[in-house]
Amino acid sequence: MRPLTEEETSLVFAKLASFIGDNVSMLIDRNDGDYCFRNHKERVYYCSENLMRQAACIAREPLLSFGTCLGKFTKTKKFHLQITALDYLAPYAKYKVWLKPNAEQQFLYGNNILKSGIGRMTEGTPTHAGIVVYSMTDVPLGFGVSAKGTADSKRADPTALVVLHQCDLGEYLRNEAHLN
């Protein structure tokens, strides 16, 4: 376990900012105590200082997880968010999309979202922006990248891809072994 280096921090923040914009500062500076980001086995964990100090007592090898795993660094040093980060993305999300009930399962099985599946979408979403996916009952289901902005998607035909899938709640079942 170690603090993130400068490059790592900027990579993580850039990725988070694509979803929650300036609200990244809300994760860094919190009212309810000190929270920190830690790199452990190329995974980035977000946890309270107290928890971090307790976890630091455990050696690197046996320590499996602590706090919330936001994502991981690939071997080429790119940062990928994981579904476990959804808890922190959903409340601050800048761009949201609400799915129709019949498109929910499609998304939860790891498929991209077509225009026909979209019930509602935040106005003014640009293309290639991080977007959090909700069900019509406002339950966050996952997140992805907008393939088309709001304006473009209005004109697009119903089979056009609007949101490219990145993570969904189904991964808790599908990729259980890889999440921690």
Next chain:
Amino acid sequence: MADKSTTVEKVIDPIIDLGNLLFVDRDPIEGDALENLATRARNNTQLLFNNIWQLEQKRIDEAITVALPLGTYRIPREKKLPEKKEPTKWEKYAAEKGIVKRKKDKKVFDEVTKEWKPTYGYRRANDPTKDWVIEVPDNAEDPNKDYFAERKEKKKERMAKNEMQRLKNLARQMKTTVKTGPSTEKMIGVGVDAKEKSKQQVRFAVDRAKISTASAGKFQEGLKGEKKNIKTGKKRKFEANEAPVSSEKERSMKILQTMKAKKAKIIEEKASAVAGPIADKPKFDPKKRKSTKSEPTRQKSQIHRQTWFKNKVDAKKKGTAGAGKSKGKGKK
């Protein structure tokens, strides 16, 4: 035990394989399976033993014994079948010639010591290495030669040859060829030929060459799109894990600020690039489109061509000047 009967009734004939002492109960489960399990197990065991008692019995030293028949139930093999080894070169040759392996006894009688001794190995009978004297042959070229040393040398050679053959056989079985190791013909210290270098080796060579300047590569410019030398020998350093989080918070806030500053710049540029042409363009309107189509803008070349034709027609009417001259007039 006394109250339980030895006769057991089964609805469906069970599979009884006495060779494996196996009993397979095929009756359907009735009622609560857990409760009946114990009585059922007892009954089944009873039936198995009933069958064993029916076998032919023999008394050996006051004990009743039976010979179990061969098992009929095929139990799957625990380990996988051994793979067929490819025969060695000698085995192939022997099969071709019909040479059969003759087994020698493990021990032989040694006439010298009048003892039974192992055929091979340590303390073997007729051990040639234990000879205290070797006769110099009559036709010897050099009678002063060390025949003991020669014998040892030959033995070593034979061992080496055998080892080589063993390796060759192994390689043949694994369908590869024996690697001959670094050739003595190659020049020492020259290094790997550039064409045979791996990607990593080339990378290292480039990195090494770049820092091999008088200023240790400080002023060495990289090529466009070239990767930076990662292995500079510097060890990576991380912030202390146990430091107070407040300082870390400041640091990450600073990074966030610089990121924001950078971002705003990019967005402005992009926005201006995108917004510029849109503002100039007239807004899309189906009604307007028609009107623009009816009167297209006259381009400069079109005007030019028109005046040229006009002049030409004028000249023909007058019948004096050609088109070439009139072109000049038109320009004026």
